[in-house]
Amino acid sequence: MPRLIREALESSGVGGQDRVSTGVDVVGDIAIVRLASFGTREKRRIAASLMERTKNVRAVFEQEGGIEGELRLRRLRHLAGEKRTATVHRENGCAYRVDVAGCYFSPRLATERLRVARLAGPGERVLNMFAGVGPFSIPAARLSGSRVTSWEISPLACGLHEENDKLNRVGRLVKVVEGDASELSEASNARYDRILMPLPSRSNEFLPAALGVADKGATLHYYRHVLGRDEAEAEANLAEELAELLPRGAKYAARRVRFVGPRWVEMVADVKLAG
Numbered sequence: 001m002p003r004l005i006r007e008a009l010e011s012s013g014v015g016g017q018d019r020v021s022t023g024v025d026v027v028g029d030i031a032i033v034r035l036a037s038f039g040t041r042e043k044r045r046i047a048a049s050l051m052e053r054t055k056n057v058r059a060v061f062e063q064e065g066g067i068e069g070e071l072r073l074r075r076l077r078h079l080a081g082e083k084r085t086a087t088v089h090r091e092n093g094c095a096y097r098v099d100v101a102g103c104y105f106s107p108r109l110a111t112e113r114l115r116v117a118r119l120a121g122p123g124e125r126v127l128n129m130f131a132g133v134g135p136f137s138i139p140a141a142r143l144s145g146s147r148v149t150s151w152e153i154s155p156l157a158c159g160l161h162e163e164n165d166k167l168n169r170v171g172r173l174v175k176v177v178e179g180d181a182s183e184l185s186e187a188s189n190a191r192y193d194r195i196l197m198p199l200p201s202r203s204n205e206f207l208p209a210a211l212g213v214a215d216k217g218a219t220l221h222y223y224r225h226v227l228g229r230d231e232a233e234a235e236a237n238l239a240e241e242l243a244e245l246l247p248r249g250a251k252y253a254a255r256r257v258r259f260v261g262p263r264w265v266e267m268v269a270d271v272k273l274a275g
Protein backbone atom coordinates (compact mmCIF):
# COMPACT_ATOMS: atom_id res chain seq x y z
CA MET A 1 0.00 0.00 0.00
CA PRO A 2 1.43 3.44 -0.91
CA ARG A 3 2.71 5.48 2.07
CA LEU A 4 0.44 8.48 1.28
CA ILE A 5 -2.67 6.30 1.48
CA ARG A 6 -1.49 4.36 4.55
CA GLU A 7 -0.87 7.59 6.46
CA ALA A 8 -4.22 9.08 5.33
CA LEU A 9 -6.03 5.93 6.53
CA GLU A 10 -4.31 6.17 9.90
CA SER A 11 -4.86 9.88 10.48
CA SER A 12 -8.48 9.89 9.22
CA GLY A 13 -9.30 7.14 11.73
CA VAL A 14 -10.94 5.10 8.96
CA GLY A 15 -8.42 2.25 9.17
CA GLY A 16 -8.42 -0.56 6.61
CA GLN A 17 -4.69 -0.67 5.99
CA ASP A 18 -5.10 -4.36 5.16
CA ARG A 19 -7.24 -3.69 2.07
CA VAL A 20 -5.32 -4.23 -1.11
CA SER A 21 -7.32 -2.36 -3.76
CA THR A 22 -5.80 1.02 -2.95
CA GLY A 23 -3.38 3.23 -4.80
CA VAL A 24 -2.47 6.84 -5.47
CA ASP A 25 -0.94 8.85 -8.31
CA VAL A 26 0.03 12.46 -7.73
CA VAL A 27 -0.02 14.48 -10.96
CA GLY A 28 1.06 18.06 -10.34
CA ASP A 29 -1.05 19.19 -7.38
CA ILE A 30 -3.83 16.64 -7.97
CA ALA A 31 -3.98 13.28 -6.17
CA ILE A 32 -5.85 10.45 -7.89
CA VAL A 33 -6.73 7.67 -5.45
CA ARG A 34 -8.15 4.18 -5.82
CA LEU A 35 -10.20 3.24 -2.79
CA ALA A 36 -12.68 0.74 -4.23
CA SER A 37 -13.35 -1.15 -1.01
CA PHE A 38 -14.37 1.90 1.08
CA GLY A 39 -17.77 3.64 1.40
CA THR A 40 -18.33 7.19 0.10
CA ARG A 41 -18.09 8.89 3.52
CA GLU A 42 -14.90 6.98 4.33
CA LYS A 43 -13.41 7.95 0.97
CA ARG A 44 -14.12 11.65 1.64
CA ARG A 45 -12.53 11.44 5.11
CA ILE A 46 -9.44 9.72 3.69
CA ALA A 47 -9.21 12.34 0.90
CA ALA A 48 -9.52 15.25 3.38
CA SER A 49 -6.85 13.69 5.56
CA LEU A 50 -4.54 13.16 2.57
CA MET A 51 -4.91 16.87 1.68
CA GLU A 52 -4.17 17.97 5.23
CA ARG A 53 -1.01 15.88 5.35
CA THR A 54 0.25 16.72 1.86
CA LYS A 55 0.42 20.48 1.42
CA ASN A 56 1.20 20.40 -2.32
CA VAL A 57 -2.02 18.47 -3.05
CA ARG A 58 -4.91 20.86 -3.82
CA ALA A 59 -7.50 18.41 -5.13
CA VAL A 60 -8.30 14.72 -4.67
CA PHE A 61 -10.22 12.60 -7.17
CA GLU A 62 -11.15 8.96 -7.05
CA GLN A 63 -10.37 6.85 -10.11
CA GLU A 64 -13.30 4.55 -10.81
CA GLY A 65 -12.28 1.48 -12.82
CA GLY A 66 -9.25 1.19 -15.05
CA ILE A 67 -7.73 3.38 -17.74
CA GLU A 68 -10.14 2.99 -20.61
CA GLY A 69 -11.04 3.58 -24.24
CA GLU A 70 -9.11 4.76 -27.26
CA LEU A 71 -7.84 7.87 -25.45
CA ARG A 72 -6.81 5.84 -22.36
CA LEU A 73 -8.74 8.00 -19.88
CA ARG A 74 -9.50 7.65 -16.18
CA ARG A 75 -13.10 8.02 -14.93
CA LEU A 76 -12.76 10.46 -12.03
CA ARG A 77 -15.03 11.44 -9.14
CA HIS A 78 -14.26 14.49 -7.03
CA LEU A 79 -13.58 13.74 -3.34
CA ALA A 80 -11.90 16.81 -1.81
CA GLY A 81 -10.31 20.20 -2.51
CA GLU A 82 -10.55 22.23 -5.69
CA LYS A 83 -12.84 20.95 -8.44
CA ARG A 84 -10.38 21.17 -11.30
CA THR A 85 -8.58 18.56 -13.35
CA ALA A 86 -5.98 20.81 -15.04
CA THR A 87 -2.54 21.03 -13.47
CA VAL A 88 1.19 21.32 -14.22
CA HIS A 89 3.33 18.25 -13.56
CA ARG A 90 7.13 18.39 -13.32
CA GLU A 91 9.23 15.40 -14.36
CA ASN A 92 12.83 14.91 -15.54
CA GLY A 93 13.45 18.67 -15.52
CA CYS A 94 10.45 19.35 -17.82
CA ALA A 95 7.02 20.82 -17.04
CA TYR A 96 3.77 19.49 -18.52
CA ARG A 97 0.34 21.04 -18.62
CA VAL A 98 -2.04 18.12 -18.15
CA ASP A 99 -5.78 17.62 -17.83
CA VAL A 100 -6.06 14.42 -15.83
CA ALA A 101 -9.69 13.84 -16.88
CA GLY A 102 -9.33 14.73 -20.56
CA CYS A 103 -6.06 13.06 -21.49
CA TYR A 104 -3.73 10.28 -20.43
CA PHE A 105 -0.93 10.98 -18.00
CA SER A 106 0.86 8.62 -15.62
CA PRO A 107 3.59 9.80 -13.26
CA ARG A 108 4.79 6.19 -13.01
CA LEU A 109 6.67 6.24 -16.31
CA ALA A 110 9.21 8.96 -15.45
CA THR A 111 12.19 6.59 -15.30
CA GLU A 112 11.26 4.88 -18.57
CA ARG A 113 10.79 8.22 -20.34
CA LEU A 114 14.23 9.35 -19.20
CA ARG A 115 15.82 6.06 -20.32
CA VAL A 116 14.44 6.45 -23.83
CA ALA A 117 15.28 10.17 -24.02
CA ARG A 118 18.91 9.34 -23.20
CA LEU A 119 19.09 6.67 -25.90
CA ALA A 120 18.11 9.16 -28.62
CA GLY A 121 20.95 11.02 -30.31
CA PRO A 122 21.36 14.59 -31.60
CA GLY A 123 19.70 15.06 -34.98
CA GLU A 124 18.08 11.61 -34.83
CA ARG A 125 14.66 11.42 -36.51
CA VAL A 126 12.34 10.24 -33.75
CA LEU A 127 8.66 9.35 -34.18
CA ASN A 128 6.35 9.03 -31.20
CA MET A 129 3.17 7.35 -32.46
CA PHE A 130 1.12 7.88 -29.27
CA ALA A 131 2.44 11.08 -27.81
CA GLY A 132 -0.14 12.29 -25.25
CA VAL A 133 0.87 15.68 -23.87
CA GLY A 134 4.53 15.06 -24.75
CA PRO A 135 6.34 13.41 -21.80
CA PHE A 136 8.36 11.02 -24.01
CA SER A 137 8.85 13.42 -26.93
CA ILE A 138 9.86 16.59 -25.09
CA PRO A 139 12.75 15.12 -23.04
CA ALA A 140 14.03 13.30 -26.16
CA ALA A 141 14.30 16.69 -27.89
CA ARG A 142 15.50 18.60 -24.87
CA LEU A 143 18.05 16.16 -23.47
CA SER A 144 19.29 14.59 -26.69
CA GLY A 145 18.65 17.22 -29.35
CA SER A 146 16.74 14.80 -31.55
CA ARG A 147 14.03 15.95 -33.99
CA VAL A 148 10.72 14.50 -32.85
CA THR A 149 7.44 14.03 -34.69
CA SER A 150 4.58 13.33 -32.26
CA TRP A 151 1.36 11.73 -33.47
CA GLU A 152 -1.67 11.89 -31.21
CA ILE A 153 -5.35 11.28 -31.92
CA SER A 154 -6.79 13.42 -29.09
CA PRO A 155 -7.21 17.11 -30.02
CA LEU A 156 -7.03 18.11 -26.34
CA ALA A 157 -3.73 16.24 -25.81
CA CYS A 158 -2.33 17.73 -29.05
CA GLY A 159 -3.13 21.27 -27.88
CA LEU A 160 -1.47 20.64 -24.51
CA HIS A 161 1.54 19.01 -26.21
CA GLU A 162 2.05 22.16 -28.32
CA GLU A 163 1.79 24.35 -25.20
CA ASN A 164 4.27 22.06 -23.47
CA ASP A 165 6.71 22.33 -26.40
CA LYS A 166 6.76 26.09 -25.87
CA LEU A 167 6.91 25.79 -22.08
CA ASN A 168 10.02 23.58 -22.40
CA ARG A 169 11.53 25.56 -25.30
CA VAL A 170 11.64 22.68 -27.77
CA GLY A 171 9.24 24.17 -30.34
CA ARG A 172 11.93 24.10 -33.04
CA LEU A 173 12.66 20.40 -32.54
CA VAL A 174 9.17 18.95 -32.02
CA LYS A 175 6.27 18.74 -34.47
CA VAL A 176 2.83 17.59 -33.31
CA VAL A 177 0.48 15.89 -35.78
CA GLU A 178 -3.14 15.34 -34.80
CA GLY A 179 -4.15 12.05 -36.37
CA ASP A 180 -4.49 8.29 -36.28
CA ALA A 181 -1.07 6.62 -36.23
CA SER A 182 -2.37 3.76 -38.38
CA GLU A 183 -2.40 6.28 -41.26
CA LEU A 184 1.22 7.36 -40.89
CA SER A 185 2.57 6.12 -44.18
CA GLU A 186 -0.34 7.58 -46.18
CA ALA A 187 0.29 10.99 -44.59
CA SER A 188 3.97 11.45 -45.49
CA ASN A 189 7.07 9.84 -47.00
CA ALA A 190 9.15 10.58 -43.90
CA ARG A 191 11.37 7.83 -42.49
CA TYR A 192 12.53 7.55 -38.87
CA ASP A 193 15.58 6.27 -36.95
CA ARG A 194 13.72 5.68 -33.68
CA ILE A 195 10.02 4.94 -33.19
CA LEU A 196 8.24 5.03 -29.83
CA MET A 197 5.04 2.99 -29.42
CA PRO A 198 3.72 3.80 -25.92
CA LEU A 199 0.22 2.33 -26.35
CA PRO A 200 0.76 -0.97 -24.50
CA SER A 201 -2.87 -2.09 -24.71
CA ARG A 202 -2.87 -2.14 -28.55
CA SER A 203 0.63 -1.52 -29.94
CA ASN A 204 0.59 -4.87 -31.80
CA GLU A 205 -2.13 -3.49 -34.10
CA PHE A 206 0.14 -0.60 -35.10
CA LEU A 207 3.35 -2.51 -35.77
CA PRO A 208 2.76 -2.67 -39.56
CA ALA A 209 2.34 1.14 -39.61
CA ALA A 210 5.56 1.57 -37.61
CA LEU A 211 7.50 -0.79 -39.90
CA GLY A 212 6.16 1.11 -42.91
CA VAL A 213 7.93 4.33 -41.84
CA ALA A 214 11.03 2.85 -40.14
CA ASP A 215 14.36 3.42 -41.87
CA LYS A 216 16.84 0.54 -42.27
CA GLY A 217 18.50 -0.24 -38.93
CA ALA A 218 15.89 1.79 -37.00
CA THR A 219 15.10 1.17 -33.32
CA LEU A 220 11.53 0.59 -32.12
CA HIS A 221 10.44 0.88 -28.50
CA TYR A 222 7.48 -1.49 -28.41
CA TYR A 223 5.42 -1.23 -25.20
CA ARG A 224 3.01 -4.03 -24.47
CA HIS A 225 0.75 -5.29 -21.69
CA VAL A 226 1.55 -8.99 -21.42
CA LEU A 227 -0.03 -11.74 -19.33
CA GLY A 228 2.34 -13.22 -16.79
CA ARG A 229 2.52 -14.05 -13.09
CA ASP A 230 6.10 -12.83 -13.13
CA GLU A 231 8.58 -11.18 -15.45
CA ALA A 232 9.89 -14.48 -16.90
CA GLU A 233 6.41 -15.60 -17.96
CA ALA A 234 5.61 -12.17 -19.40
CA GLU A 235 8.88 -12.19 -21.34
CA ALA A 236 8.09 -15.63 -22.80
CA ASN A 237 4.62 -14.45 -23.90
CA LEU A 238 6.08 -11.32 -25.46
CA ALA A 239 8.67 -13.42 -27.32
CA GLU A 240 5.87 -15.56 -28.77
CA GLU A 241 4.03 -12.47 -30.01
CA LEU A 242 7.14 -10.84 -31.49
CA ALA A 243 8.20 -14.03 -33.28
CA GLU A 244 5.07 -13.64 -35.41
CA LEU A 245 5.16 -9.87 -35.87
CA LEU A 246 8.78 -8.82 -36.42
CA PRO A 247 10.47 -8.93 -39.82
CA ARG A 248 13.45 -11.18 -40.54
CA GLY A 249 16.74 -9.95 -39.10
CA ALA A 250 15.16 -7.89 -36.31
CA LYS A 251 16.72 -8.35 -32.86
CA TYR A 252 15.37 -7.16 -29.55
CA ALA A 253 15.99 -6.89 -25.82
CA ALA A 254 12.97 -6.95 -23.52
CA ARG A 255 12.56 -5.58 -20.01
CA ARG A 256 9.81 -4.99 -17.49
CA VAL A 257 8.49 -1.44 -17.23
CA ARG A 258 6.05 -2.10 -14.35
CA PHE A 259 3.44 -4.50 -13.00
CA VAL A 260 0.00 -3.26 -14.07
CA GLY A 261 -2.37 -5.82 -12.54
CA PRO A 262 -2.41 -9.09 -10.63
CA ARG A 263 -1.43 -11.05 -13.76
CA TRP A 264 -0.37 -8.29 -16.14
CA VAL A 265 3.06 -6.83 -16.78
CA GLU A 266 3.92 -3.84 -18.94
CA MET A 267 6.97 -4.84 -20.97
CA VAL A 268 9.07 -2.93 -23.47
CA ALA A 269 11.00 -4.50 -26.32
CA ASP A 270 13.79 -2.34 -27.74
CA VAL A 271 13.79 -3.69 -31.29
CA LYS A 272 16.68 -3.14 -33.72
CA LEU A 273 15.69 -3.66 -37.33
CA ALA A 274 18.10 -5.11 -39.87
CA GLY A 275 20.35 -2.53 -41.58
Ligand SMILES: C[S@@+](CC[C@H](N)C(=O)[O-])C[C@H]1O[C@@H](n2cnc3c(N)ncnc32)[C@H](O)[C@@H]1O
Pocket: 070, 071, 072, 103, 104, 105, 106, 109, 129, 130, 131, 132, 133, 134, 135, 136, 151, 152, 153, 154, 157, 179, 180, 181, 182, 198, 199, 200
Ligand atom coordinates in the same frame (compact mmCIF):
# COMPACT_ATOMS: atom_id res chain seq x y z
C1 LIG B 1 -1.01 5.21 -23.02
S1 LIG B 1 -1.19 6.85 -23.67
C2 LIG B 1 0.52 7.39 -23.69
C3 LIG B 1 0.65 8.88 -23.87
C4 LIG B 1 2.07 9.42 -23.62
N1 LIG B 1 3.04 8.75 -24.44
C5 LIG B 1 2.43 9.38 -22.17
O1 LIG B 1 3.32 8.61 -21.78
O2 LIG B 1 1.81 10.12 -21.38
C6 LIG B 1 -1.54 6.52 -25.37
C7 LIG B 1 -1.92 7.75 -26.18
O3 LIG B 1 -2.18 7.34 -27.51
C8 LIG B 1 -3.27 8.08 -28.04
N2 LIG B 1 -3.84 7.27 -29.13
C9 LIG B 1 -4.69 6.23 -29.04
N3 LIG B 1 -4.95 5.72 -30.25
C10 LIG B 1 -4.22 6.45 -31.15
C11 LIG B 1 -4.05 6.39 -32.56
N4 LIG B 1 -4.69 5.47 -33.30
N5 LIG B 1 -3.21 7.27 -33.13
C12 LIG B 1 -2.55 8.20 -32.40
N6 LIG B 1 -2.69 8.33 -31.05
C13 LIG B 1 -3.51 7.45 -30.43
C14 LIG B 1 -4.19 8.29 -26.84
O4 LIG B 1 -5.03 9.40 -27.02
C15 LIG B 1 -3.17 8.48 -25.70
O5 LIG B 1 -2.86 9.83 -25.52
